[in-house]
Amino acid sequence: MDLYSQLSRIEELRQKLSQLQPLNYGEEKRLLEEFAIRNTYNSNALEGCTLTLQETALIIKDGIAIAGHPLKEQLEVIGHKDAFYYIVECRSRNIITDCWIHLKSICFTFLQTTDLKLVCSGAMP
Numbered sequence: 172m173d174l175y176s177q178l179s180r181i182e183e184l185r186q187k188l189s190q191l192q193p194l195n196y197g198e199e200k201r202l203l204e205e206f207a208i209r210n211t212y213n214s215n216a217l218e219g220c221t222l223t224l225q226e227t228a229l230i231i232k233d234g235i236a237i238a239g240h241p242l243k244e245q246l247e248v249i250g251h252k253d254a255f256y257y258i259v260e261c262r263s264r265n266i267i268t269d270c271w272i273h274l275k276s277i278c279f280t281f282l283q284t285t286d287l288k289l290v291c292s293g294a295m296p
Contacts, residue, residue: 203259207231211251220244 172180189192194202211229221236222230224242229235230248237245254274 204232207252207255210255211248213243214251215247218247220247222248 208228208231211231214223222240227248228235230245231252258270
């Protein structure tokens with residue numbers, strides 16, 4: 172399929188989508204929460220987190236601590252969730268650039284602090 176055909180197909184699908192009734196508040200909230208859970212699980216799993224999808228959902232939805240898993244992993248789930256919803260909030264308020272700059276400064280500060288701790292502990296050359 173050539174580029175023109177692909178773009179035509181995308182436009183056709185976009186028009187069909189725009190004709191559909193928008194999601195109500197409950198549907199939108201449920202889908203956003205489901206996406207947040209799956210996105211958090213997948214992101215943390217890539218980092219080696221041992222929590223299951225169901226355990227991640229329990230932490231995000233109910234704030235339940237999971238026995239037998241490191242607290243660090245559970246705090247990473249909460250941190251990822253908070254960052255995700257912060258970005259969603261920034262998008263809804265149309266302040267993405269400010270949000271991006273703020274998140275970069277938070278990450279930079281965290282990485283500097285983490286690297287400093289690793290260097291001081293002798294864990295990093």
